[in-house]
Amino acid sequence: MKPAAFDYARPDTMDEAFDLLEHHGNDAQILAGGQSLAAMLNMRLASPRILVDITRIEALRTVGTFDGAVDVGATVTQDRLLRWPGLTTQPLLTTVLPWIGHPQTRQRGTVCGSLAHGDPSSELPLVLATLGGRVILSNAKRTRTLSAAKFQTGAMRTALEPGEMIVSARFPTAQEGQVYRFHEVSPRRGDFAIVAVAVVADSEGVTVGVGGVADTPSVRRIEWLETDAFTDAMNEFAWDLHATNDVHATAETRRGLVRRLGAKLIEEARDALSLC
Amino acid sequence: MLYLSADGRHPVRFTLNGRYVEGEAEPRLLLTDFLRHEIGATGTHVGCEHGVCGACTVRVDGLVVRACLVYAVQVDGCRVDTIEGMADGDELNDLQLAFQRHHALQCGFCTPGILMSLSQLVEEEPHADGSRVREVLSGHLCRCTGYYGMVAAVMEVLAARRKAKNV
Numbered sequence: 001m002k003p004a005a006f007d008y009a010r011p012d013t014m015d016e017a018f019d020l021l022e023h024h025g026n027d028a029q030i031l032a033g034g035q036s037l038a039a040m041l042n043m044r045l046a047s048p049r050i051l052v053d054i055t056r057i058e059a060l061r062t063v064g065t066f067d068g069a070v071d072v073g074a075t076v077t078q079d080r081l082l083r084w085p086g087l088t089t090q091p092l093l094t095t096v097l098p099w100i101g102h103p104q105t106r107q108r109g110t111v112c113g114s115l116a117h118g119d120p121s122s123e124l125p126l127v128l129a130t131l132g133g134r135v136i137l138s139n140a141k142r143t144r145t146l147s148a149a150k151f152q153t154g155a156m157r158t159a160l161e162p163g164e165m166i167v168s169a170r171f172p173t174a175q176e177g178q179v180y181r182f183h184e185v186s187p188r189r190g191d192f193a194i195v196a197v198a199v200v201a202d203s204e205g206v207t208v209g210v211g212g213v214a215d216t217p218s219v220r221r222i223e224w225l226e227t228d229a230f231t232d233a234m235n236e237f238a239w240d241l242h243a244t245n246d247v248h249a250t251a252e253t254r255r256g257l258v259r260r261l262g263a264k265l266i267e268e269a270r271d272a273l274s275l276c
Numbered sequence: 277m278l279y280l281s282a283d284g285r286h287p288v289r290f291t292l293n294g295r296y297v298e299g300e301a302e303p304r305l306l307l308t309d310f311l312r313h314e315i316g317a318t319g320t321h322v323g324c325e326h327g328v329c330g331a332c333t334v335r336v337d338g339l340v341v342r343a344c345l346v347y348a349v350q351v352d353g354c355r356v357d358t359i360e361g362m363a364d365g366d367e368l369n370d371l372q373l374a375f376q377r378h379h380a381l382q383c384g385f386c387t388p389g390i391l392m393s394l395s396q397l398v399e400e401e402p403h404a405d406g407s408r409v410r411e412v413l414s415g416h417l418c419r420c421t422g423y424y425g426m427v428a429a430v431m432e433v434l435a436a437r438r439k440a441k442n443v
Contacts, residue, residue: 001325005282008303008349016277038345039326042306049282051303053350079339102415104330104393107339108346190414 003041007050018140025162035109036117069170078106089173092180112166121192121212129217130198130209139164155215181265195257201269213241234262293361301348310348319359330416333389359388374429382420
């Protein structure tokens with residue numbers, strides 16, 4: 001339970017970080033909060049030759065509203081985002097952040113690190129996908145912006161290329177008339193979610209995101225066609241996720257949770273909308 | 277830019293419970309092992325070594341963190357607080373005394389980490405309720421007590437501190 005040997009570099013600027021990442025390519029791994037990475041290294045599931053600790057780079061510590069989105073810098077912790085006064089501009093994040101791990105892991109774990117880790121059951125990739133958010137990636141030469149769907153390519157897989165790092169993540173701010181709901185089911189609070197569901201509802205319909213079932217968060221739009229149409233739509237959605245059996249839950253349990261959580265949250269959101 | 281090679285031992289200096297300490301560490305050395313083997317501060321316990329059990333919880337610059345998920349070289353220049361800094365000599369502090377009164381520990385293996393988490397809670401959230409206390413405790417595993425005594429102890433300390441400060 002001790003990590004294999006690695007070089008440790010702590011750049012002070014983005015340029016220094018890019019130089020290191022370009023020079024070391026696949027041998028380098030970015031270290032921010034380390035709440036997933038350090039555990040994986042302890043268990044020897046990964047053994048990078050060099051860790052590039054980005055936590056002292058001033059430019060990556062910012063959080064603010066930019067371009068209609070909450071822009072979260074690469075080293076902003078989950079706890080810091082939760083305490084940020086401007087978070088009222090995106091209530092879904094306010095609701096979801098307390099579900100991530102525990103207070104102790106949120107004080108070190110970063111928002112962007114969770115996105116880069118890409119665990120299928122983690123909450124932040126689900127929120128980013130459901131809101132239609134984006135990830136800003138840079139290397140020494142260029143910056144590109146990817147949608148959540150293009151960024152996460154599979155379970156623990158992302159479109160990050162060697163030499164590249166996440167600079168920030170952008171969660172669109174709330175639009176007037178939108179209502180948000182989130183819930184997840186896990187054996188104990190703070191454990192990995194068996195199923196997590198986020199919904200964003202407006203007068204036209206509802207966007208439903210499901211995490212914990214497929215390799216990546218899955219998002220579907222359902223219009224308010226008729227009163228109970230969403231029950232059938234959620235059933236179809238549940239089957240389309242191709243749930244599998246594992247030690248935590250059977251495929252059938254997962255499908256059932258998607259249907260019931262989905263329907264419950266959609267109904268709640270619809271009721272809240274009609275009160276608006 | 278700081279660059280530390282994998283095979284070298286590098287100086288690490290920080291303030292531990294208000295006292296300056298220094299030692300040497302390879303980059304891969306965990307803060308838990310640095311505290312215990314390099315400094316000799318064995319109050320911080322090592323449980324699961326992958327961030328789940330919470331036994332090794334310490335405070336770094338006031339924040340509550342798992343010492344098994346932090347490398348010693350990362351805390352160079354920081355302020356680190358561990359269970360050894362909680363009592364004033366032989367005088368236990370209010371949280372420790374409340375734990376004793378409420379039988380909030382049995383074997384004591386998980387206790388140092390739990391007390392470090394709770395020290396932040398009672399400092400920063402004087403009005404924390406039972407569910408918030410349970411949320412903080414959810415980051416720790418205790419196989420003896422069932423947590424009931426811990427919740428009672430914290431609630432008592434929170435009330436006493438509020439009364440003392442008249443808040």
